Amino acid sequence: MKLSVIIVSYNAMDFLVKCLDSLQKHLPEDSEVIVFDNNSPDREIENIAENYPSMQFILNPENLGFGRANNRAVSLAKGEWVLILNPDTIVYQDFFPALYIYADSVENLGAIGVRMLDGNGDFLPESKRNIPSPYASFSKLFSWFNGVGKRYYNETLQPNENGKVEILSGACMFMKKQVYEEVGGFDEQYFMYGEDIDISYSLLNLGYQNYYLGEVYITHFKGESTVKDEKYLKNFYGAMEIFIEKYHKPKNPFLYYIMLAGLKLKHKMEKLKLKK
Structure with a gap:
């Protein structure tokens, strides 16, 4: 077949x-x-x-x-x-x-x-x-973030x-x-x-x-x-945490913890939006 x-x-x-x-x-x-x-x-x-x-x-x-x-x-x-x-x-x-x-x-x-x-x-x-590099990840999570490097979406x-x-x-x-x-x-x-x-x-x-x-x-x-609820947010941001721990933590622990802090902050921000 x-x-x-x-x-x-x-x-x-x-x-x-x-x-x-x-x-x-x-x-x-x-x-x-x-x-x-x-x-x-x-x-x-x-x-x-x-x-x-x-x-x-x-x-x-x-x-x-x-x-x-x-x-x-x-x-x-x-x-x-x-x-x-x-x-x-x-x-x-x-x-x-x-x-x-x-x-x-x-x-x-x-x-x-x-x-x-x-x-x-x-x-x-x-x-x-x-590839969700630290820069690409932050440009995806926070629209105000602007720097030098590939963005999350391929624009070439x-x-x-x-x-x-x-x-x-x-x-x-x-x-x-x-x-x-x-x-x-x-x-x-x-x-x-x-x-x-x-x-x-x-x-x-x-x-x-x-x-x-x-x-x-x-x-x-x-x-x-x-359905965009707390369960959805937990799965979504949990998946991103798994990825950065798997691929970024071994290469650069310092950047990993910065990315992890950014993910947790964004997760909390999205949870607050659900309660409005």
Whole structure:
């Protein structure tokens, strides 16, 4: 089998149906779709599974988080290639052909990401990012921070251009299954958020190159299925803490503690906003 599309779902049933409908229309032959549901409270997932008999549904009895669930699903995948895809996305007719053509045209491929547009058709800058260095991290967390160095988002490529990038989005990530397994999949320390940054950086550390394909796009209803509450903030900033401890603390403990203090400050600021 050539391709396995992996979708980890959690309580986003309306979005998931739109995603699966788009895949039914445009999925190439010799492909499979594996939907791994992380014990969604909305049991509509059971009815959805019945409506897509050609797709494989795994209704897990507990919420494993994004990374662990993807790793379990990929371990069952039969495809030479895997596409990690969010349930709140829609793919279009030229999506899969463009991925294959571009993958054949580049060297030393780690993973490919594509141009993502939100529900209003606006470009999502997380489609292409830089390694979150101390400078890039502070420019992301604090809009007033300005210095010298790469910013959090990659600004060297235009949204509709193709080229090398450092960090891709886990909402849409295409790679060889063999490469996914070589890098160890997603780091299961993360429950949600940060896994895509980590695996992108790990691919670079193994000597692979990540690429951005701006010629095609998908719709990603980013954040529309996510409740922004204290649990969300804990997961988000907790993931960032894991990343900087893993990659920055060993190299420069002084900068690590500065970054950690900045993260904790920003986390507190966001929690205060929720109470207003």
